[in-house]
Structures are given as structure tokens and as C-alpha cells.
Amino acid sequence: MSAVLGEDLDARLRGAAMAWLDRRCTPDNPVVDREELLNFIFEGQRCPLIDNQLGIRKPRNLTAALSILTTYTSDGQRAPYEDALGDDGFLRYKYQGNPQHYTNKGLRAAYELRLPLIWFFGVRQGVYLPFYPVWIIADEPELSQVAVGVERGQLALAENASSLSPVERRYSQRVSKQRLHQPVFRQRVIHAYDESCAICHLRHTSLLDAAHIIPDSDDRGVPSVSNGLALCKIHHAAYDANIIGIHPSLTIEVRTDILQETDGPMLKHGIQEMDGTPLNLPRRRIDRPNKDAIEQRYAEFRAAG
Structure with a gap:
């Protein structure tokens, strides 16, 4: 130039x-x-x-x-x-x-x-x-x-x-x-989750968040991909609110009282029908959810229920 x-x-x-x-x-x-x-x-x-x-x-x-x-x-x-x-x-x-x-x-x-x-x-x-x-x-x-x-x-x-x-x-x-x-x-x-929600597979990037498994406010909440989940905004909010949890087997669990509710199609199809389905995982093993983090977060989910 x-x-x-x-x-x-x-x-x-x-x-x-x-x-x-x-x-x-x-x-x-x-x-x-x-x-x-x-x-x-x-x-x-x-x-x-x-x-x-x-x-x-x-x-x-x-x-x-x-x-x-x-x-x-x-x-x-x-x-x-x-x-x-x-x-x-x-x-x-x-x-x-x-x-x-x-x-x-x-x-x-x-x-x-x-x-x-x-x-x-x-x-x-x-x-x-x-x-x-x-x-x-x-x-x-x-x-x-x-x-x-x-x-x-x-x-x-x-x-x-x-x-x-x-x-x-x-x-x-x-x-x-x-x-x-x-x-x-x-x-x-x-990127690790191929630009899709790990729960519902939604692929609109602007509607996806990187959710922490262990919150970043916790000293153990390290900013590594294995402490993160790509979630759409509704499932991110549901995960943070302990409406949805992730079992150590990496299957999705919906809180019992939520499963018994009757509401509109979002609750039925977007949350209740996710119960028991497997989590969508990254291709690289190093990027997959940390086992200890998942177990700790699941214990908090069960305690909240």
C-alpha cells in the first residue's frame, strides 16, 4: 500500500x-x-x-x-x-x-x-x-x-x-x-456444538447462548468449553431455573412438578417432551461436558426439585 x-x-x-x-x-x-x-x-x-x-x-x-x-x-x-x-x-x-x-x-x-x-x-x-x-x-x-x-x-x-x-x-x-x-x-x-442447541437442536445462532454448567460466579466455573452447553434461550433459562436438569448419563430430565403441569404448546413440546432425550454432544471428546461439573450441577437440580 x-x-x-x-x-x-x-x-x-x-x-x-x-x-x-x-x-x-x-x-x-x-x-x-x-x-x-x-x-x-x-x-x-x-x-x-x-x-x-x-x-x-x-x-x-x-x-x-x-x-x-x-x-x-x-x-x-x-x-x-x-x-x-x-x-x-x-x-x-x-x-x-x-x-x-x-x-x-x-x-x-x-x-x-x-x-x-x-x-x-x-x-x-x-x-x-x-x-x-x-x-x-x-x-x-x-x-x-x-x-x-x-x-x-x-x-x-x-x-x-x-x-x-x-x-x-x-x-x-x-x-x-x-x-x-x-x-x-x-x-x-x-461452535463445539455445531451451532445448535444441545437440547432441541435449534440452529438459529442469534437465539443460542453458551450456558455455564458451573456458573462463572463460582470459583470452579472455569471458562472452558467442557464447562459449557450451547442452549437456545428458552432452554438456557429453564436450565438456570432448575426446570430442566442434565442427568450424569447425559440425558435430559424435566422437574417432576413441571411434567404434571398443563399449559400451551411451548411447555408441552419445548420442555415436557424433552424429558428422557439424550443431550446432543460435541464431536470432540475434549469439548464434551465435564463429568464432575455435570454431577455437581445435577445434584443442585435434584435439591431444587
Whole structure:
């Protein structure tokens, strides 16, 4: 893109990239694949939004980095992505090798210039969930990393990061989880279940949730696919309310008093007729429901009944 020069090149490119993502990513299809990102066209010329080999994209004609990327790895091959969340509630992103590498300099430039970036987070091989705008809010060279803010409210907090109150830290942690961790968990779980409800097989992605088996409010509620179920919104609500439970044999159980009720077709066909049917499982064993989590959650369901 050597010919695409101008004093406002940086602003034009960032604006064009984010506007394209606004159009490209929809509730039914919020992810984008690697080839699309490598072949992004800006003002008539190919301008990749990610680096072909590195995690940080710093175009030659820009001073600062344009995007960062987290490669997809399955739950059995990686530490939980919460490890990137600091005690202050800000997410961290590691340098690309040598601190003086041009990509790391690009991250520091984005920090100094307060420029927005795009974070592409891998949810399966070659497929990414984009988060934007995000900002580099602190440089931590002694740890070979930068801190990343995913909401404008975190920019103000970063100015006094060393003296955040407990309330501010909790706010920052909640923002980071809601803006990045929860959407990543949702995409990974829904993909593992082939974009269908594990109970009724509904395939409208916009109507699917990633339900936790052990709630994320519980210390044992880890954000791994094996602690998740792809459920449509009605079955997610029924599962959380202990109207529906999942037996350790991975069959669906409807609470006895609900089976005895008489109501409309939703209750009859959507809930009562699910009793005794097998749970639809992911193809990969590593993604299937964790046995201990299912047993613990089933005990809570039985106690509620």
C-alpha cells in the first residue's frame, strides 16, 4: 500500500477497517476468517489487517500497530484465557519476542499516541472474533507485555492504575470479562456444538447462548468449553431455573412438578417432551461436558426439585 500515503493515512485506515468490521460481523455471524483479514482492501489496494506470521500487525507506512491477534488453541493445550487478566482488571498482551522488535515498538507507539486498535481473538482454527476499538493503556516492559483497555471507561481508570479502589478493580474486571471473555466463551461453545442447541437442536445462532454448567460466579466455573452447553434461550433459562436438569448419563430430565403441569404448546413440546432425550454432544471428546461439573450441577437440580 505504498501509494496510499497522506498525513491522515493512519486515521483513514483504522476507520476503514473498523467500518468494514461493523458491516461484516453480524449477530448471526460475528466472526471473520483469516483469508478475509489477509485480503482486506483499503482504497483500492490490499492491506492485511493481521500479520501473516506475527501476532502484532504494524503496517510499514504507519507509526503504530493496527491490530493484535490471539491464536486459537483448544482448552487442553492452553492455560485458561483468564490468566491474561491482571489484578487491576486490565487485560494483558505479551510482546512479540525482543522488546525492540518493530512490532513491539508499534504497540508502544499506539500507547503513546492513544490510538485505537483491533484485537482478533481466535475462537477456532483460522477464525477470529474481533474486538474494537481497544487501547494500549500501559506499557510494562519488565514483564514484556502491555495492558489493554476494552472500554473507554478503562482509559480513565488507567490514569490511576496503581491506586484503584476495590470497587474500581471489580468494575474493570467485570468490563474485561463481559467485553472479551464471555463473547469468546460463547463462540467456542456454540461452535463445539455445531451451532445448535444441545437440547432441541435449534440452529438459529442469534437465539443460542453458551450456558455455564458451573456458573462463572463460582470459583470452579472455569471458562472452558467442557464447562459449557450451547442452549437456545428458552432452554438456557429453564436450565438456570432448575426446570430442566442434565442427568450424569447425559440425558435430559424435566422437574417432576413441571411434567404434571398443563399449559400451551411451548411447555408441552419445548420442555415436557424433552424429558428422557439424550443431550446432543460435541464431536470432540475434549469439548464434551465435564463429568464432575455435570454431577455437581445435577445434584443442585435434584435439591431444587
